[in-house]
Amino acid sequence: MKLNRFLVCGLGSLGQHCVLALQQFGVKIVAIEQVAPQSWEVPNLVNLLDDLIIGDCRENNVLAQAQIQACRAALIVTSNEGVNAEIALAIRQLNPQTRLVVRSAKTNLNRLLSQQLGNFIAYEPIELPAHSFAIAALGTDTVGFFNLDGYWLRVVRQRMSPDHPWCNARRLHEINTRSQKLLAHNGSATDLGFYQWPFEELVTAGDVVTYIELADRFSLHATPDRPIAAGKKTKQPQIARWARQAADRFMRFWRSNFQQQVHRVALICCLIVIVLLAIATVLFHQYHPNTTWVSAFYASAILLLGGYGDLFGDFEQISMIPWWLQTFALVLSLAGTAFVGVLYAVLTESLLSSKFQFVKQRPPVPQQNHIIIVGLGRVGQQVALLLQQFKQAVVGVTLQPDINSTLLPDLPIITGNIAQSLAQANLPTAKSVIIVTDDEMLNLEVALMVQSIDPQLDLIIRTSGQRLSQHLTKTLPTARVLGMHTVSAEVFAGAAFGENILNLFHSDRQTILVTEYAIESGDTLDRLLLAEVAYGYGVVPILHQRNSHPETLMPTDDILLANGDRLVVLATTESLRRIDIGDRHPKFWYVEVELAMTAESTFEGANIIGRISGCSLRIARDLMENLPGILNVPLYQHQAQRLVYALEKVRVKAKIRPIDPIAQRLSLI
Template structure:
């Protein structure tokens, strides 16, 4: 990302040339950098054709050995990607690489979250990913087959990527232009008219186009979480009485009691009722004994009532004992009632406690929910990635049933219906004919194909998602099942590893219009290509979508920031980007500015000053240049702009009573 850094070190090293390593190497070569590889043995077969010829060097040996790393010129490398199948090898090689090159960026393949956090603190310039974690989101979202295309959390916001086909009854259809849909919490990503091909890049839509029936519109929207989740703690602890006092108000107390009652089962309700009755008897007994015997102290009255409530009737009246004070018959009868009620209460208390203990102790004996009847997702294959896919689908509150060859641990995904056994028999028990989607993510590609064909025969209308690691095999499946979504875990994960190799933090990824979209975080430093640029130049020039911007020293990040924001050292920026967008940022190759703005006239005299300010703010030109243009109307701003930027400038000028229009820039 930094110009001086790219010049100093443009070589990258990939350790482990398995399928993931090969995908990483191919993507790195597309950036136009030097790429070397280290592998334990000479590969007899390359998953990706002609990769061996494209690599600048291949060293055979153990990447943990200092001699092997030096042979691969680790001291000249900008980043090293440690993506072997053995996490211990990756960790050991990371220490060896850091000892030889203190500045090299370490990108590690590891699923050990705690260890990764510790290594990040001790090694520095370090990032680690689990190769199955990021692709799991792509599989889960592909399974939905509806408007949801992406879903992730960031900075107290819940972000959702939505893809909609406009119906005649939609509130936007026929009455809204695309630029009007961009708000403080929503950003348009793509717009396709009717049966036109899907757009493969951002900002290929016309901002002034009107939304029509049949259009396919994709946008990202941010929903703020509860204030209690997003607001930071002040560090002060309120007094206990301030916390409790609001709940003691009758309205709040009544609401709390109603909530507790509704959330309780029959046994718990019986316990609550008996406790209330016993409390009433205790207070009533105390009051009666105190009123009957005024000379007795309140403590004595409480003690007598407590003894009777706890079943101590025989301690007071049994065993032939004679009380030292006379007792009326009605008070004697009330004491008997208290004793009988206490016996029932203690029995209910024991039953409630026994239920709680058994529920906690034998929780593993709970039965799983029944298989959904219709409109559900069938997930076949529950290895590590399959379980992550299941978690995400349940997070999205979608009905789901899992299928596995062996029974699933009861503590894993306890709320998911599960069917174990042979795949052929299991498919008959999951209501496949009425399923919404079928996701096949076993480790065996041939089994995935077989199960995909079986699912298609049983339910031709379902959304079919198939895992295929081998790219050739995946292409064959796609030709055989053209309507299925065929995803490769290594191909998806490689884009995150490569993006991280250039110093960016890949927060998330999802699939949109047959492209992988990376949620990427930038920290602006001195010498960065983004330093000093307007967000409009970054967005339209590099083809990325700014999501969040946080100024240096500020606590909160701004969602969908304005195009007029200029980046400075210390700022933080989060964008949506394709791998091509990251390449353009890395290589500082911006798209061409093809439009100029011709300013015709200012309708009112005061508009000249406002017009100059608007020109400078949106175009990024010097304020002196903008004033010169406004003082010599009609005049064309001698500053080429991007189409979205130029159209917005014309709209903003009209708001301050200045008329302008677009003209094409000369080649």
């Protein structure tokens, strides 16, 4: 019998959320915290604990007080990675079997500890939610996108349009193929399982269908652009379009901050110098005898550079040039000294601020259909890297004025005042905004600012506290509020049961975990058909591998699991809990076989019954040779309907029937 006691070391924000996640599994939870906090981030946390111990997790006597010998797993989630490593070593000395789930970002150390200690897994809580933020910001039908054994899989939530190929042409069960599987229909609740959809119902316009498919890695790039403004597009001459684009660029340049107003002054000075140079060239050519345009231009340039003495330095009277032109030349020289001096100052400041580093210039800010990331800390950087892998146009906004030039060199970055930075980032034409600074109040301020500018914009907000997440969800119902530690805690809790959480995504406000199982003799998955795993535990198998054989994506329900098999499923925390304790949903349906059209139908029908139901071939042949009859093997509803559908293909007439009237009421179809 499996132990039912779990230890949480460290009750910071992540530790408290781990307790909350473990509580959903109905297990006994013991926690160790060095100092009792004055208040809890998770309300009534103490009531969720079977025991709270105040002490140092690294001390053997404290671990003994927590009954570490009886603990199935230990979640080591303090904020100090060095302390976490010490705790892991101390626990392993006291209990060689306890599952160790550690908070750590040191990849090499984690690998070495895993080899040395065994039954050890480590996660970086900063990296875990980054994938959720990146997917949420895509602003497309994609709600999940991850790599599995070199294959890219995409989870799509799509509303059916009348011209969609599936509309009025395909039944829901026919969406399941060798490259895709149906997850939900019209928002069927995932906490009840993934199979709350009518098997035979036709796909119609307006239906919302969620499915997972084998996808090209860069298929996310082919999304429709968001229009800049409403209205019909009209054809314009090329010159007029260039002029409008030039004017738009000038206005963006003029509104930009540059961190200093002196840059605008420099622009004005440059324009004045050009105007003075043109006027002086014309005057000298007009009123100085025997001069050429080139000579007039050079003389004007010399005066602007302070060279009045070079041209009019003699004490002798210059009768060839009118007195007023000589006075204008003096004014020109003084003006040039002032205005050209400003240009020299700006150039010097630019050279000094660059610290003489010749670095690659960042790309320009995208004009439309891009994603704005506010906050370029560790989370923001991870999100930016993921979005760039997805071939999305991204721009970063940060309040730090001195950004490292080597940080994300391929990402356009805007610094300075947040309001001006958002305008400079082309907020009105953006696809979505991700707000992931470390300051929750700043995240709230920016979210409200963006909401006031464009209420229709996709908004993704990072939070840490549970209360703030709940308040924001109610205040900004269209925004997606993702709690950093809430998402991470679900992964830590799932991993505590011995499973490997490969990835996660959110669908219909549920966290879906991509979970890997290694089938062992005698566990709750051994010797089960994939149909029994899928419908019994409410998970979606997406990969199966037997020993050293090649993996199979989107496996059929007819595979019988055995010791040594590898299985990857989509699951909720409720599904993981059911698998852990072997709590499968009951089977409520029989299949009644009425008629086989031919002898070949009889033969093939028996094979199909044995394969899909899992019964012995002898039972299947006895049934087909004594028709009509009922297959006395209970089945799940989708399993039974799939059997009837397969029998119809070989000309065997059959139907499903409930075991008792209660099943009819329990069915969601």
